[in-house]
Amino acid sequence: xxxxxxxxxxxxxxxxxxxxxxxxxxxxxxxxxxxxxxxxxxxxxxxxxxxxxxxxxxxxxxxxxxxxxxxxxxxxxxxxxxxxxxxxxxxxxxxxxxxxxxxxxxxxxxxxxxxxxxxxxxxxxxxxxxxxxxxxxxxxxxxxxxxxxxxxxxxxxxxxxxxxxxxxxxxxxxxxxxxxxxxxxxxxxxxxxxxxxxxxxxxxxxxxxxxxxxxxxxxxxxxxxxxxxxxxxxxxxxxxxxxxxxxxxxxxx
Amino acid sequence: xxxxxxxxxxxxxxxxxxxxxxxxxxxxxxxxxxxxxxxxxxxxxxxxxxxxxxxxxxxxxxxxxxxxxxxxxxxxxxxxxxxxxxxxxxxxxxxxxxxxxxxxxxxxxxxxxxxxxxxxxxxxxxxxxxxxxxxxxxxxxxxxxxxxxxxxxxxxxxxxxxxxxxxxxxxxxxxxxxxxxxxxxxxxxxxxxxxxxxxxxxxxxxxxxxxxxxxxxxxxxxxxxxxxxxxxxxxxxxxxxxxxxxx
Numbered sequence: 047x048x049x050x051x052x053x054x055x056x057x058x059x060x061x062x063x064x065x066x067x068x069x070x071x072x073x074x075x076x077x078x079x080x081x082x083x084x085x086x087x088x089x090x091x092x093x094x095x096x097x098x099x100x101x102x103x104x105x106x107x108x109x110x111x112x113x114x115x116x117x118x119x120x121x122x123x124x125x126x127x128x129x130x131x132x133x134x135x136x137x138x139x140x141x142x143x144x145x146x147x148x149x150x151x152x153x154x155x156x157x158x159x160x161x162x163x164x165x166x167x168x169x170x171x172x173x174x175x176x177x178x179x180x181x182x183x184x185x186x187x188x189x190x191x192x193x194x195x196x197x198x199x200x201x202x203x204x205x206x207x208x209x210x211x212x213x214x215x216x217x218x219x220x221x222x223x224x225x226x227x228x229x230x231x232x233x234x235x236x237x238x239x240x241x242x243x244x245x246x247x248x249x250x251x252x253x254x255x256x257x258x259x260x261x262x263x264x265x266x267x268x269x270x271x272x273x274x275x276x277x278x279x280x281x282x283x284x285x286x287x288x289x290x291x292x293x294x295x296x297x298x299x
Numbered sequence: 300x301x302x303x304x305x306x307x308x309x310x311x312x313x314x315x316x317x318x319x320x321x322x323x324x325x326x327x328x329x330x331x332x333x334x335x336x337x338x339x340x341x342x343x344x345x346x347x348x349x350x351x352x353x354x355x356x357x358x359x360x361x362x363x364x365x366x367x368x369x370x371x372x373x374x375x376x377x378x379x380x381x382x383x384x385x386x387x388x389x390x391x392x393x394x395x396x397x398x399x400x401x402x403x404x405x406x407x408x409x410x411x412x413x414x415x416x417x418x419x420x421x422x423x424x425x426x427x428x429x430x431x432x433x434x435x436x437x438x439x440x441x442x443x444x445x446x447x448x449x450x451x452x453x454x455x456x457x458x459x460x461x462x463x464x465x466x467x468x469x470x471x472x473x474x475x476x477x478x479x480x481x482x483x484x485x486x487x488x489x490x491x492x493x494x495x496x497x498x499x500x501x502x503x504x505x506x507x508x509x510x511x512x513x514x515x516x517x518x519x520x521x522x523x524x525x526x527x528x529x530x531x532x533x534x535x536x537x538x539x540x541x542x543x544x545x546x
Contacts, residue, residue: 115422150415217411261433264426281508286327289327
């Protein structure tokens with residue numbers, strides 16, 4: 047396959063960026079999207095040019111490092127996959143592909159296709175610490191959890207934090223990420239002692255960086271883990287409940 | 300031996316903190332928009348039901364049903380309260396709902412633009428879930444607001460209707476809607492309203508946190524049905540009057 051790539055190049059956070067066009071010739075349809083970029087980078091190296099910088103780690107869709115905007119699709123045209131698991135057979139010979147970094151004010155470009163996703167760490171920090179017993183490991187099945195709750199919590203926990211939801215959202219909102227990270231704890235008995243404190247802390251940290259939800263549903267469509275926007279509704283409910291009900295006596299203000 | 304300091308059972312937080320915390324958060328503002336949205340939906344529905352009385356024409360005494368209806372609205376509460384006071388209570392509620400709905404959306408729009416910044420994508424966005432209605436909420440809302448101002452000037456205050464006579468609802472509607480530019484304006488506004496409701500009546504469930512596999516699919520049907528009912532009902536009035544079927 048011969049492809050024309052239009053790639054965003056930016057030397058540093060404060061540098062002026064711009065698009066550059068590259069030819070990718072002889073790409074195998076079995077190659078993954080990142081392998082295709084590797085091949086382009088090898089040629090750039092040979093020619094003595096700076097290779098294209100992009101985030102990647104596990105390349106099996108579970109780490110959340112990779113992720114670029116491909117022809118206006120976050121993670122490319124295939125549903126429910128991260129960029130690393132997108133294969134070149136999804137494209138045709140002679141295609142031209144526009145490759146851009148995620149765009150939002152809170153996540154500026156660090157270099158080329160790499161963005162700074164540290165606001166996600168701030169959100170997780172705001173709600174991540176839970177009051178669990180850190181003594182000896184409890185016996186298995188001591189805490190009974192309904193199968194459905196465990197399944198839903200697992201669905202939410204499948205979030206890999208790639209930020210495709212922010213990239214896809216016309217408002218640059220991080221509601222799907224925050225809801226997923228919040229609900230995988232809020233759905234389980236172990237998450238109850240700090241449920242409402244967590245809801246308030248995570249929502250308010252999220253809002254310090256990101257826009258608000260207008261319920262387009264683009265995040266759900268972009269999510270490589272197909273996380274449902276039902277979790278956003280659950281987050282909204284927990285947040286509103288935290289504001290109106292008296293949880294102070296339960297130690298949750 | 301020192302006594303261990305126990306944390307207070309109840310943190311006394313000032314109610315002002317609570318107000319500013321919740322009602323300035325984006326989730327809180329969306330919650331307010333959803334609640335006022337429900338109020339406005341109920342209003343437009345009641346408004347349509349009342350207006351359909353125009354098809355009933357006149358009774359045996361030659362009084363138009365819709366004129367009697369408007370008189371009844373002004374006299375809500377009968378002799379228990381001063382004339383028009385209950386109607387004004389409703390109007391104040393409506394004005395408050397509009398102010399909160401529009402104010403919240405203005406604040407949120409501003410925040411969203413800041414969050415998005417000047418960061419546009421080069422390749423045209425391939426929307427997978429966002430529809431025309433959801434992407435035109437702000438424009439649609441603006442069109443509805445401008446139309447609302449004209450509508451008030453046209454049929455409530457009479458400024459935009461040369462042959463306006465207070466209380467003569469039937470004649471006023473006929474005089475207004477038989478002017479083709481005005482009828483077209485009303486039709487455009489109905490389309491904008493229907494689109495706004497198509498997204499809004501679905502979106503409010505999400506904002507209020509009502510997601511349940513039992514009725515998730517129903518939420519979309521509800522919004523579509525509400526929007527179509529509003530569109531068909533209102534357009535029927537405009538078309539029927541314009542075509543001269545109502546007299």
